Amino acid sequence: xxxxxxxxxxxxxxxxxxxxxxxxxxxxxxxxxxxxxxxxxxxxxxxxxxxxxxxxxxxxxxxxxxxxxxxxxxxxxxxxxxxxxxxxxxxxxxxxxxxxxxxxxxxxxxxxxxxxxxxxxxxxxxxxxxxxxxxxxxxxxxxxxxxxxxxxxxxxxxxxxxxxxxxxxxxxxxxxxxxxxxxxxxxxxxxxxxxxxxxxxxxxxxxxxxxxxxxxxxxxxxxxxxxxxxxxxxxxxxxxxxxxxxxxxxxxxxxxxxxxxxxxxxxxxxxxxxxxxxxxxxxxxxxxxxxxxxxxx
Numbered sequence: 123x124x125x126x127x128x129x130x131x132x133x134x135x136x137x138x139x140x141x142x143x144x145x146x147x148x149x150x151x152x153x154x155x156x157x158x159x160x161x162x163x164x165x166x167x168x169x170x171x172x173x174x175x176x177x178x179x180x181x182x183x184x185x186x187x188x189x190x191x192x193x194x195x196x197x198x199x200x201x202x203x204x205x206x207x208x209x210x211x212x213x214x215x216x217x218x219x220x221x222x223x224x225x226x227x228x229x230x231x232x233x234x235x236x237x238x239x240x241x242x243x244x245x246x247x248x249x250x251x252x253x254x255x256x257x258x259x260x261x262x263x264x265x266x267x268x269x270x271x272x273x274x275x276x277x278x279x280x281x282x283x284x285x286x287x288x289x290x291x292x293x294x295x296x297x298x299x300x301x302x303x304x305x306x307x308x309x310x311x312x313x314x315x316x317x318x319x320x321x322x323x324x325x326x327x328x329x330x331x332x333x334x335x336x337x338x339x340x341x342x343x344x345x346x347x348x349x350x351x352x353x354x355x356x357x358x359x360x361x362x363x364x365x366x367x368x369x370x371x372x373x374x375x376x377x378x379x380x381x382x383x384x385x386x387x388x389x390x391x392x393x394x395x396x397x398x399x400x401x402x403x404x405x406x407x408x409x410x411x412x413x414x415x416x417x418x419x
Contacts, residue, residue, distance in 0.1 A: 123207065128278070129202075131282055137275060138187070138271075142176070142204065145204045162289040163250065163279060164213075166213075166253065166254045167304065168259075169302075171262060172192070172194070178211055181205060181252050181253065182204055184201070184203075195268075202271065217235065217299075222250065225288065225289055233312065234292075234298065235295055260306075263305060263307055276318070290315070290318065290322060
């Protein structure tokens with residue numbers, strides 16, 4: 123189950139993470155993800171300016187920590203409190219299954235839910251990773267440091283799960299009974315989630331898994347490392363693979379210099395190099411294939 127690794131990735135990226143007891147076991151017996159893992163992330167606010175995290179209502183709680191409580195703002199460290207790697211029993215609640223199906227298919231969606239919840243009732247608790255942001259939801263503005271933490275956490279979560287930014291939705295996009303997540307600078311949850319996904323795209327790093335030679339550790343940085351003269355122990359359990367590579371596993375930031383290197387190796391025109399930088403390496407399968415072939419050669 124991939125969600126068990128997410129908190130460690132957040133910590134590795136420099137985010138402040140704490141845990142509730144039992145976070146790595148089901149909150150109630152047999153309550154597990156429908157598909158082995160969640161298929162999207164759903165973003166909520168608590169409708170209060172302070173809250174004590176629990177294991178019932180969310181996978182993660184986000185806010186400014188003071189003691190055992192989280193707050194919307196003020197003194198303290200922006201913190202992610204991990205409550206459940208498994209589904210939270212009362213989180214997404216009832217809504218429209220079609221929305222989750224669209225989201226799981228990476229369908230862009232900027233709209234709020236329209237029409238009634240499904241009948242018979244269908245709950246997304248076991249399909250969505252739910253984050254509760256400490257926020258009153260009626261005009262309170264998300265603390266800037268908390269917002270940046272949320273975006274970073276979403277980027278890491280989505281990259282680890284293999285999701286695009288389109289798999290991040292607000293609670294109000296799943297059911298018209300809800301209005302979250304809504305930042306006070308926006309008129310509605312629709313505007314907040316559009317801005318949130320846009321900020322995710324600006325920060326998204328690209329993680330690659332090409333072939334099977336190095337299993338889950340194989341990524342574009344390996345090829346760049348090889349081309350620049352590095353050598354790699356092919357034993358997937360080696361300490362080098364786990365600890366000594368020049369970039370952290372699954373937290374590789376693709377730099378502008380990498381685009382320049384790929385462009386040079388694949389003889390891209392400058393116009394295409396500029397386009398590649400703006401659209402991201404993940405859309406450039408031919409160039410990555412050429413880089414891979416050159417690296418192994």
